[in-house]
Amino acid sequence: MSTISSRCAACKYLRRRCPPDCIFSPYFPSNDPQRFACVHRIYGASNVGKMIQQTPTQMRAQVADSLYFESRCRIQDPVYGCVGIISLLHLQIHNAESELAKVKAQIAFLNSDANREPSFRPQLEGASNVNNLWSAQSSVEQHQIGSSTTHGPLAFM
Amino acid sequence: MSSLSSPCAACKCQRRKCTPECVFAPYFPADQPQKFAYVHEVFGASNVAKLLNELHVSQREDAANSLTYEAEVRLRDPIYGCVGLISILQHKLNLLQKELSNAKKELAAYMGPHSMMPATVQPPGAMFPAGNPLSSMMALHNTVPVITTRGKGDALWHGGGSTLVDQQLLLEEHQLAAIAAAREQQDMGRVCEQQQIRRHHDQQQLQSQHETKYRTNGSDCVGEFVSAIQYHTANNAIPPGPASPSLALGSFMNPYHEQAHRLSLKSEQACIEKHQEQRSGGMEGQNDDVGLSW
Numbered sequence: 001m002s003t004i005s006s007r008c009a010a011c012k013y014l015r016r017r018c019p020p021d022c023i024f025s026p027y028f029p030s031n032d033p034q035r036f037a038c039v040h041r042i043y044g045a046s047n048v049g050k051m052i053q054q055t056p057t058q059m060r061a062q063v064a065d066s067l068y069f070e071s072r073c074r075i076q077d078p079v080y081g082c083v084g085i086i087s088l089l090h091l092q093i094h095n096a097e098s099e100l101a102k103v104k105a106q107i108a109f110l111n112s113d114a115n116r117e118p119s120f121r122p123q124l125e126g127a128s129n130v131n132n133l134w135s136a137q138s139s140v141e142q143h144q145i146g147s148s149t150t151h152g153p154l155a156f157m
Numbered sequence: 158m159s160s161l162s163s164p165c166a167a168c169k170c171q172r173r174k175c176t177p178e179c180v181f182a183p184y185f186p187a188d189q190p191q192k193f194a195y196v197h198e199v200f201g202a203s204n205v206a207k208l209l210n211e212l213h214v215s216q217r218e219d220a221a222n223s224l225t226y227e228a229e230v231r232l233r234d235p236i237y238g239c240v241g242l243i244s245i246l247q248h249k250l251n252l253l254q255k256e257l258s259n260a261k262k263e264l265a266a267y268m269g270p271h272s273m274m275p276a277t278v279q280p281p282g283a284m285f286p287a288g289n290p291l292s293s294m295m296a297l298h299n300t301v302p303v304i305t306t307r308g309k310g311d312a313l314w315h316g317g318g319s320t321l322v323d324q325q326l327l328l329e330e331h332q333l334a335a336i337a338a339a340r341e342q343q344d345m346g347r348v349c350e351q352q353q354i355r356r357h358h359d360q361q362q363l364q365s366q367h368e369t370k371y372r373t374n375g376s377d378c379v380g381e382f383v384s385a386i387q388y389h390t391a392n393n394a395i396p397p398g399p400a401s402p403s404l405a406l407g408s409f410m411n412p413y414h415e416q417a418h419r420l421s422l423k424s425e426q427a428c429i430e431k432h433q434e435q436r437s438g439g440m441e442g443q444n445d446d447v448g449l450s451w
Contacts, residue, residue, distance in 0.1 A: 042208075044201045051235065059236050066240040069225065078208060078256075079216045082239045083223040089246040096253040103260040110267045154219060157226050 009036040014045060023049050027064035035068050042071035083154065090156045166193040171202060180209050192225050240429035264365035 010024035011017065013036050018025060024045075028036040039048050048067060055063045076080035164175030165182035175182060181202075185193040196205050205224060209217050231238035267379055 017232055034187050036255050038276060042200065042204060047199065047201050047204075055236060062236050066237050069240050070231075070238060074208075074227075076214055079220045080223045081227060082243065083226050085243055086246065088241065089250060090242065093246065093250050096250060096257055100253060100257045100260060103257065107260065107264050107267065108265070114267070154226070157222065 006030045010040075010045065013037060013040060013100055023052055027052065029059055038071040038075060039064075039067050042074050043067060081153075083157075087154065120149045163187045166190045167197075167202060170197060180206050180217075184209070184218055194220075195228035195232060196224050199231050278280065359425060 007018035008022055008025035008032060009028040009030050009032060011022060012033065013032060019065055024036065028039075043051075052060050053066065069084050073085065077084050080087070094152075163188065165179055165186040166187055167181035168175035168179060168187055169187060169190065181193065181215065200208075205221075211218060211359075212220055227239055234241050237244070238366060328407075
């Protein structure tokens, strides 16, 4: 009967017998050989086995999935791997925050303008002059963009 | 020399002789033993060496640093590693996008129909479920998240030296001029075609150079005629109302049409007069007169 049951993808890849208590078999089924091939290429079988072993049983599937995702990222981008994605997200968050600050400033300005009461006017020099406000925002934005683009993908580390 | 120089962190860890050709030595110096310890524990020395050897020398430092970072994060979070960090960042980006969208809607309420456009690209956070981050990661992996939040409306905010209202009027004027220029283009094209046919019959004695030049200009006229027709058709096909995300023109299209019609009549007259003059004076590259005030 043991000859009828198929080996898991890991044991097939490693060309060995697949024991009933194989640590890989629940997470690397035989119908997806590419999955184990990816993690093996980056981490190696023993490191993967060690990491899965050290994790509680109910979390092992997540470990296998995350290792697969990271190894795929590393294969597609051998220099940065998933760190490239992290860096890109950092940049996009930064841009979104800048734009949000800009829009909120515009709302605040329009709000104060709409109220047209001295107490509501912002206590800034030349605050009623739209040009100063826009040029200040533009220069802040340019400074922020400049500082973020002068560094590479690993600048956030 | 190798016995005098201190072995790199990798060779110290593995207790072996550090050769001058050691692939680890430039990126895992002896004074940073922890750096190699991280990658060794997660990836293993042979896998790191294999990864570095596959890369060009100029890329190896970044690769070593990114591997160190990944290993460090994996040791801090043995279950999700970098994937957990990516999901947190995605979630944060998603929240920011929503907040930005709400803020833009609030701004639009102040501005009326001449508001800033919404984000043109769907945020990746839309793929992010509230629960397990890994289910969205596989979909994310195939599409790197890209957010462009700049819209046409940004052009309204970055004009130098004019108020918001003035900039809106400027934008309207530009659009009216574009419509008028498109109508002018159509007429130019028609006139060009007619003149082409006339000249083809009458110009047997003219120099071939002049004829070629004219034909080139004529075909340009025809090309512009076609594109002008397409532009004009597209513009006329836009229904009034703020529905279309690609144009924030919305409900002001109706009075806009009337003004465009008046302008186009004027430009038609001017065009006809111009061409009458040119017909009598000889034709030379009419395209210089055609300019779209985009």
